[in-house]
Amino acid sequence: METRITRLLGIEHPVVQAGMAGGPTTPRLVAAVSEAGGLGTLGAAYMTPAAIRMAVEEIRALTQKPFAVNLFVPEPFDPSAYDPEEIGASLAAYREELGIETPGELSYVQSFEDQLAVVLEERVPVFSFTFGVPEKEHLDALREAGIATAGTATTVREAVAVEAAGVDAVTAQGAEAGGHRGTFLGPHEGGLVGTMALVPQVVDSVGIPVLAAGGIMDGRGLAASLALGADGVQMGTAFLACPESGAHEGYKRAVLGATEEETTVTRAFSGKAARGLKNRFTEEMEGVDVPEYPVQNAHTRDVRAAAAKADRTEFMSLWSGQAPRLARPVPAAEVVEKTVALASEIVTWDGKEKGSGA
């Protein structure tokens, strides 16, 4: 199935496995997707530069096919604007239940520049990003290094901004999507546009290839996305429960047992809106005035880690899109192959570019 995306990224099938920061996207998962003809993505936002380099080497030992590294574009934040005691008080009951002490010094984010330096030095084939658009000098350096780029947009305005910056492709992230909202222009509520509504409006507004994301789990989603004018799909939740995924076993079980009624968009874990499964933490923290990302993320880190260790999914961030019923605990290659096979049955793909709906 050849599209503008397969040509741009040098892959066989228009299926991108989303970068999922926080552990799911092991080198094994990334390599398995790329070996199957899709594009595997290392979700590297929380990784140190040294860890990214090591993971890239591992991926390269497993596949010679193209793959991507994904990072968060940094936004300004001011930890001094918040009272750590107040934040600590909202989390005290969880720490007590998990038997952990309030942490001392907190580290907030990895240096984007240092992370990106590894992407450049390693000449990673594809770089994707969310939460904004990198500065011109960074995009210039990526282009000079021959690295293809893909940015995230949740509105037409953002997609136009991504294109205007000279990025090669845009991922239109619909409201169904699991994980953090990529919204960077305006409040996140305005960016909660469904995939079905967002994709054709983005397709009509930009000239660069578009990846559809959000609730796409199988060949029906790929076929629908192509019908909407997208050039491919980016799937996250569909790969979470794969054996190669590094997601916590309790998290995998929770996704496999969840229904479409059980996700919510919450700021409780990180300070940034993200879609995940409802649990005690999201419900009890509703209405609590939490600090912005990454301040809240740093403050909840020990709670999330202790919960994972104790297999207490009620306090873990269980990011998931709105179609968890369609997640399968099968090898990643099978997800790619079945998605492409079913989509090929549904659409007779002639490889021609799609026009606008006008």
Ligand SMILES: Cc1cc2nc3c(=O)[nH]c(=O)nc-3n(C[C@H](O)[C@H](O)[C@H](O)COP(=O)(O)O)c2cc1C
């Ligand atoms: C567990 C998880 C973590 C995610 N982490 C990232 C990330 O680090 N960077 C990113 O660009 N998108 C991230 N996303 C969002 C995906 O790129 C994509 O928009 C989303 O998975 C699409 O919706 P779906 O989960 O219904 O397939 C994450 C999604 C999930 C489910």
